[in-house]
Amino acid sequence: MPALPPSALDALHATFGFSAFRGAQEAVVSRVLAGRSTLAVMPTGAGKSLTYQLPAVMLEGTCVVVSPLIALMHDQLRGAAANGIRAASLTSADTDRAATVAALRAGALDLLYVAPERASQPHFRDLLEDARIALFAIDEAHCLSEWGHDFRPDYRALRPLLEHFGEVPRLALTATADHHTRADILQLLAIPDDGLIVAGFDRPNISYTIRPRDNPQAQLAALLDAEPGPGIIYAPTRAAVERLAASIGARGRRVLPYHAGLANEVRAANQAAFVASEDMVMVATVAFGMGIDKPDVRFVAHAGLPKSIEAYYQETGRAGRDGDPAQTLMLWGADDFVRARQRLTEVDEHRRPAERQRLDALAALVETPACRRALLRRHFGEEPPATCGNCDNCLNPPALNDVTELARKLLSAVYRTGQGYGLGHIEKVLIGKPDERITQRGHDALSVYGIVGADEAGLVRPLARALQARGVLVPTEHGGLALGEGAREILRGEEPVGLAIAARPARAARRSRDGRAPAGGANPVGDPLFEALRGWRRSTAAEAGVPPYVVFHDATLREVAAQRPTSLAALGEIGGMGTRKLGEWGEAILALVRQY
Numbered sequence: 001m002p003a004l005p006p007s008a009l010d011a012l013h014a015t016f017g018f019s020a021f022r023g024a025q026e027a028v029v030s031r032v033l034a035g036r037s038t039l040a041v042m043p044t045g046a047g048k049s050l051t052y053q054l055p056a057v058m059l060e061g062t063c064v065v066v067s068p069l070i071a072l073m074h075d076q077l078r079g080a081a082a083n084g085i086r087a088a089s090l091t092s093a094d095t096d097r098a099a100t101v102a103a104l105r106a107g108a109l110d111l112l113y114v115a116p117e118r119a120s121q122p123h124f125r126d127l128l129e130d131a132r133i134a135l136f137a138i139d140e141a142h143c144l145s146e147w148g149h150d151f152r153p154d155y156r157a158l159r160p161l162l163e164h165f166g167e168v169p170r171l172a173l174t175a176t177a178d179h180h181t182r183a184d185i186l187q188l189l190a191i192p193d194d195g196l197i198v199a200g201f202d203r204p205n206i207s208y209t210i211r212p213r214d215n216p217q218a219q220l221a222a223l224l225d226a227e228p229g230p231g232i233i234y235a236p237t238r239a240a241v242e243r244l245a246a247s248i249g250a251r252g253r254r255v256l257p258y259h260a261g262l263a264n265e266v267r268a269a270n271q272a273a274f275v276a277s278e279d280m281v282m283v284a285t286v287a288f289g290m291g292i293d294k295p296d297v298r299f300v301a302h303a304g305l306p307k308s309i310e311a312y313y314q315e316t317g318r319a320g321r322d323g324d325p326a327q328t329l330m331l332w333g334a335d336d337f338v339r340a341r342q343r344l345t346e347v348d349e350h351r352r353p354a355e356r357q358r359l360d361a362l363a364a365l366v367e368t369p370a371c372r373r374a375l376l377r378r379h380f381g382e383e384p385p386a387t388c389g390n391c392d393n394c395l396n397p398p399a400l401n402d403v404t405e406l407a408r409k410l411l412s413a414v415y416r417t418g419q420g421y422g423l424g425h426i427e428k429v430l431i432g433k434p435d436e437r438i439t440q441r442g443h444d445a446l447s448v449y450g451i452v453g454a455d456e457a458g459l460v461r462p463l464a465r466a467l468q469a470r471g472v473l474v475p476t477e478h479g480g481l482a483l484g485e486g487a488r489e490i491l492r493g494e495e496p497v498g499l500a501i502a503a504r505p506a507r508a509a510r511r512s513r514d515g516r517a518p519a520g521g522a523n524p525v526g527d528p529l530f531e532a533l534r535g536w537r538r539s540t541a542a543e544a545g546v547p548p549y550v551v552f553h554d555a556t557l558r559e560v561a562a563q564r565p566t567s568l569a570a571l572g573e574i575g576g577m578g579t580r581k582l583g584e585w586g587e588a589i590l591a592l593v594r595q596y
């Protein structure tokens with residue numbers, strides 16, 4: 001790794017108010033400042049945009065940023081401008097194009113954002129001929145690769161431009177790229193192999209909780225009561241979105257829905273309201289979230305099973321991008337797995353094994369008695385420690401029960417009743433609770449009748465749920481249960497069956513491995529100065545027409561409230577207080593500190 005020039009730390013502090021880089025940022029910035037082309041694979045929330053914004057401020061000339069989403073571009077512009085970075089965009093939505101072109105030609109722009117379809121036009125190349133270009137940053141670079149999950153021909157059309165400016169270094173950025181896609185990007189952009197920088201997948205400030213969906217309304221209400229900040233709840237269907245949003249609204253929380261059935265204007269307005277808010281809940285289908293860069297999302301909940309571990313990781317990754325503690329909650333049911341396994345029969349035969357693997361990986365995640373984070377990180381090829389101290393299983397280790405015998409009884413009851421009855425009937429047979437249907441069919445005469453004692457009766461349902469998730473029990477056409485793959489081995493006693501039983505969730509203080517609170521902290525409750533600072537931020541943001549987090553993150557306001565600085569110099573030492581913000585708002589903040 002090239003050495004980092006000392007001026008980079010000064011610029012980091014002056015522009016962003018940070019005294020140190022996070023994670024892989026330093027490695028990427030060092031290479032970019034040394035003029036070497038780089039591919040940075042960094043998870044959402046790892047601070048990707050800083051890796052080109054900082055060099056853009058330091059290097060002679062303009063950094064051209066290719067980005068596919070206009071909404072995201074405009075978010076970035078607002079944030080850059082608040083930090084005093086000279087940034088503009090050239091898109092169909094911009095009305096100040098002549099001024100932008102003039103500023104570019106005059107060398108008065110640090111950053112120029114442009115969409116790929118415009119960047120690949122010959123006249124854009126001519127425009128850049130008249131300017132000094134320091135760097136090409138290509139965001140969402142996986143769109144370049146036909147191997148990627150999101151190939152865009154517009155991205156391929158960028159190559160002539162990049163080749164024309166062959167001496168200008170390139171920085172390709174992506175949050176999601178498998179090995180194939182990475183190799184493809186390196187080759188397409190002529191980035192040397194040692195230019196690949198992969199950041200770790202861990203997001204230590206995100207806490208993971210996964211529970212069976214026993215009483216979703218109450219389970220979600222408990223989360224909302226504990227988390228007053230903004231959050232997202234993903235629901236599987238439009239109808240479920242509308243239902244959930246109505247029930248949350250009825251409890252008095254600010255909430256909006258988002259799904260493909262709403263008119264475009266309504267969707268855009270709801271999204272804008274959520275981005276600007278400090279307490280709103282967005283109930284949405286997975287259509288929501290692409291291109292949203294709201295750093296202060298405090299929780300992400302799933303009311304149903306996500307599509308895959310990749311989708312779960314990406315969706316939960318929208319929480320806590322500011323590094324403060326954030327919660328996630330996934331509620332799953334046996335019926336989620338039943339539906340997903342039924343859908344397997346509809347996909348092309350050659351894709352079925354991969355899809356089945358995806359589901360099995362999800363089943364392992366929801367059922368594991370071990371650390372959720374460790375399982376997630378192993379899934380992405382990392383070698384994490386066995387425990388994290390910040391997931392439900394680490395905070396309240398579940399008991400792992402050997403339920404092999406009970407599983408044999410359950411499967412045997414399904415088999416002996418003819419593989420067509422639902423769980424309610426099977427349960428009654430097992431615990432010996434007679435009803436009309438049981439006596440009519442003679443099921444009270446079976447050897448399995450009443451073989452489960454009172455001590456084990458409570459485990460029948462959780463076990464059936466787990467066996468359905470694993471595909472050992474499968475649904476029949478009429479909603480009954482039948483034996484699936486692996487049932488025979490269990491019945492013969494060849495395959496032991498374990499079942500994790502969650503401990504009662506204690507609302508204990510969340511502590512990390514080393515006993516300290518995780519990075520960042522919770523906002524103080526009832527601190528008048530902190531509340532006054534938030535009030536000031538709200539009105540300042542409204543006046544400037546930007547979301548509150550663009551003015552300052554909560555962490556900065558917390559530090560001000562705790563340190564109570566009395567001079568501009570002391571205030572400037574606080575994290576997130578760059579030179580531009582200090583100059584613009586420093587006096588107002590000091591006045592508030594003196595008042596409280």
Ligand SMILES: [Zn+2]
Binds near residue numbers: 391
């Ligand atoms: Zn853990």
